[in-house]
Amino acid sequence: MNDLLMGLVAGLAFGFLLQRTEVLRYDRQLGALRLIDFTIVKFMLSAVLAGMIGIVIARQMGLVKMDIKATVLGTNVIGGVLFGLGWGVLGYCPGTAAGALGEGRLDALWGMAGMTVGAMIYAEIYPFMSRGLFAAGNFGKVSLFGDVGLGDFLWLGLSLVLGLGLLRRLELLERVKR
């Protein structure tokens, strides 16, 4: 029960932030995909970097149990591209579709209906995911933290340098486009 309440509270707070930053708008998401408005990329990268700092610190204190998805190059790449193609048409991702509906965007409801049908289709093709190209490059549940020798703080530092560098470039690019 407590678990469900925590989910609701986290969702409420996240929905508030997504709405106030306008990250859940179709125009913002397509703006990023058209490379003219990087609001959602700025939001996402700052969330990742801030979260990473917190996770590394909490990991040192023994407060975090990592939750790591398997790296399988075949499904990561093929599924990633398919998601991107659908995302470019819909203009919302699964989480932001729910938020967009919350602020009155009715097209998000059609998107969510499509997602439910899409999940039925995926259940049909799921047996093929362990075969052929789909299963290629299976590295299992790995994270650079812990599994690849540099040490948490070095990986964190490297990520901050790369992430902040990318944000700086995007700011410059946005200025050129305007």
Place this chain on the structure above:
Amino acid sequence: MGKRPMNPYFGGVLSGILVVFSVVAAGRFFGASTTFSRLAALVEGVVAPEHAASLAYFERNGFKVDWQLLFVIGIAFGAFISSVVGGTFKIQAVPDMWRGRFGASAVRRGAAAFFGGLLAIVGARMAGGCPSGHGLSGVMQLVPGSLISLIFFFLGGVVVARLIYGRGA
């Protein structure tokens, strides 16, 4: 609370801190796409119960009221409350940018949104996550597959956006 949006860096940093709180307090990283598999299992369980029961995927991802379902519902209500309080709530069936390209037809937009959502979730379930599960939670744990998925989410999206809207602004 005006109509000016919150700074995306500020909102992003707060969201990152929110994830850390959720992980430490509840042991939960953010994610959203599994919920649609569970909803699909619920619907198919009603429409075609025998077939649904035969699918291995639904055995693993059957319907249940879990943390993530409440999280997704919370996002919808959080956005609802925030938009009503801030005066930005607006019933709209066709986004402005789409209208500028394809006109005001809600049917055309609805059909595109449906098929876009369908394709997106097939991809997300195949890749093992969406921009929340891979993009936020996976990348902040430096999971290689999550970073790769996120890059290809954007590549696929940029290609479609260019096909739809053409080059440039």
